[in-house]
Amino acid sequence: MIFTHDTEQSLHAAAALVNTDATRSASKADELGSVEDLAAFVARYRYSGSFTGSVGELHGVRDLRPEFLRFWELDRDHSVGLINAMLRQARALPQLVRHDGWDWHLHAAESDAPFATRLRVETAMAMVDVIRSDEHRRLRRCEADDCDAVFVDLSRNRSKRFCDVGNCGNRMHVAAYRARQGTGHSHDSPGDER
Secondary structure, eight states: OOOOHHHHHHHHHHHHHTTSSTTSSTSOOOOSHHHHHHHHHHTTTTTTSSSOOOOHHHHHHHTTTHHHHHHSSSSHHHHHHHHHHHHHHHHOEEEEEETEEEEEEEEOOOTSSOOHHHHHHHHHHHHHHHHHHOGGGGGGEEESSOOOOOOESSSSSSOSSSSSSSSSHHHHHHHHHHHHHHHHHHSSSTTTOO
């Protein structure tokens, strides 16, 4: 394990949130378009604390996407300024908590704080771990020609090249295989005489 479970979960959630934007989603549609979509996101990443499921809360979370994307655009040193601003604005106060079957881990916002605030602070706290462990290179962009999704590469040797959003790895491997097959068969097509 590279990071603690809660850090990995927060990093994956941040990447998933960024990828819900229509410009990055596999479906090319906004995948966080309704409060039901937001509720599914909250359940998938097992966020605790206050969640109203309101339209205002939905808009607050959607507004975080460009801010979180900056972690994939900035280098390690410039990410620190963004992290510090996020924590300062929320008046983050790190505390150890245990809930829902998770062992002790950090929360830095009150459980009754607005969900967008808690999401922002938990992402910033996860990024603290990324910066401190000098693992910023694990924040990657998909290398598929037709995809702009982001992901967190938790492979042992930092070798992951494609996201899981649009099945990009499989698509690119199939395309490469077909290209090789097409090249190989062009020399041995039926009717060729030697």
